Amino acid sequence: MIGSFRYEVSPSQCYTHPPSPSNLLYSAGHNIQIIENLGITRDLNDAIDLTDNSIQHLTNFPLLPRLSMLLVANNRIRAVNAANIGANLPNLRVLVLTRNQLAGLADLSFVATLSALEFFSALDNPCTTQTHYRDWLIWRNPGLRVIDFTRVRDAERAHARELFGESLDAPTDLARQILNSETAAGASKVFTTSTAAVGADGGGAASLQAFSEEDREKLREQLKRATSLDEISRIQRALRGATSL
Template sequence: MVRLNADLIWKSPHFFNAIKERELDLRGNKIAIIENIGATEDQFDTIDLSDNEIVKLENFPFMNRLGTLLINNNRITRINPNLGEFLPKMHTLVLTNNRLTSLAEIDPLASLPKLQFLSLLDNTVTKQPDYRLYVIHKLKHLRLLDFKKVKQQERADAAQKFHSKEAEEAAKKVAAKAYTPVVMDAQGTTKDQGPKVVAPTPAQITAIKAAIINSQTLDEVTRLEKASEEAEAEKMETDGQDQEEDGADEQKQADESTPIQED
């Protein structure tokens, strides 16, 4: 385990990223606890804590500048319910591939007053009944959820479904009953029961951040969403062709390895 201290912070890469934001790169350091982040002196628009071992999203000092937090590929199971008090300008949060399982565990995100883009892809919570409508209901300013534009009809449906606290609590209870524990194999790795969701690429994250920051409408986001869907469809087609080719090669090898019996 690596301690997140001032020395690590200032030895890590920091630069102006593609959308001219000042970014701190703390990826892949095996950090388990967020601490000493005040050593940044709130000089960064973006902090990248991806590919670490962080369990709790907490321990932030007041940071009036930080707008984007990338924390995908960690072990997040808990979020500080008062997170918004410390990160009032947070507009982009990428929590792809963490361990959030219930609707109640994402309630603290409602404390972020400026949150517009959120990714919870590859968290068990995304499989819960009414997950998307629940998140849209809780996060009033959300414009994109899991790389998909939040539509007005979804807002209306969410408002109708969760019109009271009782409706919210009922949804949480249903989700809790529907939860299926994650299966672990002998090596301690997760056996995913559904198709594996691919984490967003840095290019996708940059493009969506640019769309959010620079556009007055969602036109750019719509184009990005369409392009992403087309790319995914193309990838699926390519993967299918590769599997067919691999299968043919395996069959050919099996045929060649089978001894020929002579009469």
């Protein structure tokens, strides 16, 4: 069994990954389960690579208007926080979710919140076997140009409108049925920062009570100035009350 592993990032991990000219935060293959403190990257990255980890919920993103590409293939993702990524990743153009655990069409509702999204992959997810999988993605996000590495054709767009309606304001019965299932699925999956921040050691917000407000503020200032992963991890443990500085 893989234990809980909380992964924090530092600005030193942000670098230009050849041959791409864009800044890439490369965090693949680290057994990451929960992403925290992406705000410390100061929105310096055009792309984030979280491939080959153990992430189950795609959530907890700070506002990252520069980010245009998110690679999270080969994880364990079974739910995506539509409200979080829709609000905080406004310019995301590429999202690769290949080889994860998204089960049904209702689990794909988040694509409708990503207005800039053009390239999307959910290959080797259970949802891809659902009837009208591709049609539903096209209808929920008309801006998609490539799905599962295959270009969206005009004929597919027309077919999606025939199936589901000319717009979200005039859905067909089939569209309403799937939309209702989206609502039900969303209600059953609650994403909270406090829940995501609690690790196997039971640490988290409650442990902050061990420090005075002045102590916590000093730790936060040290966290802002931290430049290495080890230093950030040490401060985070102190904030959780697991150790002292």
